[in-house]
Amino acid sequence: xxxxxxxxxxxxTVATSSFxxxxxxxxxxxxxxxxxxxxxxxLKNFLRSPTGQDWTTHGLVDLLLFIGLGLIFMxxxxxxxxxxxxxxxxxxxxxxxxxxxxALWFAVV
Amino acid sequence: MHILSSDVILLAHASFGVIGCxxxxxxxxxxxxxxxxxxxxIRTASLLTALAIAAAWICGGFWYVHFYPAEKALILGGxxxxxxxxxMETKEHLFFVTAILAFLLPIAAREEADSNAAARNLxxxxxxxxxxxxxxxxxxxxxxxxGVKVALLPHRDPVFHQASKGAPSWIxxxxxxxxx
Numbered sequence: 001x002x003x004x005x006x007x008x009x010x011x012x013t014v015a016t017s018s019f020x021x022x023x024x025x026x027x028x029x030x031x032x033x034x035x036x037x038x039x040x041x042x043l044k045n046f047l048r049s050p051t052g053q054d055w056t057t058h059g060l061v062d063l064l065l066f067i068g069l070g071l072i073f074m075x076x077x078x079x080x081x082x083x084x085x086x087x088x089x090x091x092x093x094x095x096x097x098x099x100x101x102x103a104l105w106f107a108v109v
Numbered sequence: 110m111h112i113l114s115s116d117v118i119l120l121a122h123a124s125f126g127v128i129g130c131x132x133x134x135x136x137x138x139x140x141x142x143x144x145x146x147x148x149x150x151i152r153t154a155s156l157l158t159a160l161a162i163a164a165a166w167i168c169g170g171f172w173y174v175h176f177y178p179a180e181k182a183l184i185l186g187g188x189x190x191x192x193x194x195x196x197m198e199t200k201e202h203l204f205f206v207t208a209i210l211a212f213l214l215p216i217a218a219r220e221e222a223d224s225n226a227a228a229r230n231l232x233x234x235x236x237x238x239x240x241x242x243x244x245x246x247x248x249x250x251x252x253x254x255x256g257v258k259v260a261l262l263p264h265r266d267p268v269f270h271q272a273s274k275g276a277p278s279w280i281x282x283x284x285x286x287x288x289x
Binding site: 010011012013015016019020023026027030031034038052053055056058059062063066084085087088091092095098099102103106107 | 166170173174194195198199201202203205206208209210212213216217219220225226227228230231234235238242245
């Protein structure tokens with residue numbers, strides 16, 4: 001990416017940017033899943049069936065999603081077009097949404 | 110002294126969490142002063158962060174599945190039900206976020222943070238977020254433990270107060286001390 005002064009702006013490798021993007025998606029997905037299983041009991045029961053505990057399945061799904069998406073984004077080079085600053089900003093915002101979103105959800109609902 | 114395996118697992122869970130937070134703080138400080146000299150230390154501390162958080166997940170997960178239900182029942186029946194409804198519910202789900210960040214950190218640390226500003230910013234953001242979310246989770250763990258404690262302490266029980274006004278008999282001396 002041209003920064004306008006003739007020098008290349010610093011970039012992340014495809015592997016790193018792919019896993020950052022995967023982390024953003026996984027963090028938001030995990031938060032959404034926590035909300036969804038809290039309001040929809042059948043989903044909680046469904047998550048309980050493979051491991052006996054919905055929390056265990058939730059964690060494994062998050063882990064597999066993170067690794068799977070990271071590898072897919074690496075292969076498709078999806079994250080290559082996203083500037084690192086936006087990726088890092090997106091990650092910080094996603095973690096903020098997760099932290100505040102979970103705390104407020106369980107405080108209010 | 111009688112220490113159960115559940116005690117060891119619970120304390121190992123909290124200890125690994127603290128080690129993960131400290132290792133992430135180490136990464137943050139090293140990344141602030143990133144140079145050729147500390148490139149190796151950033152990578153070592155990043156790996157330590159990921160391993161410690163993974164160990165905290167395994168210990169905490171085992172304890173949560175096998176031993177927490179009894180404590181949950183105590184908390185919900187005690188004076189601090191929010192220790193489960195708010196703090197445990199938030200903690201157990203926020204932990205996944207910290208874990209994902211911790212597993213991403215060694216990948217980010219493979220970049221040359223000393224010569225690449227984007228890589229340095231990523232390592233700083235990741236390690237900072239791990240410290241913040243990790244310490245939040247540690248604090249929530251303390252509230253949950255206190256939720257169990259207040260459920261078990263007799264002086265927090267209204268029935269105890271009622272009974273101890275006239276005759277402090279069932280725990281000798283305790284009620285008398287409470288009213289002095």
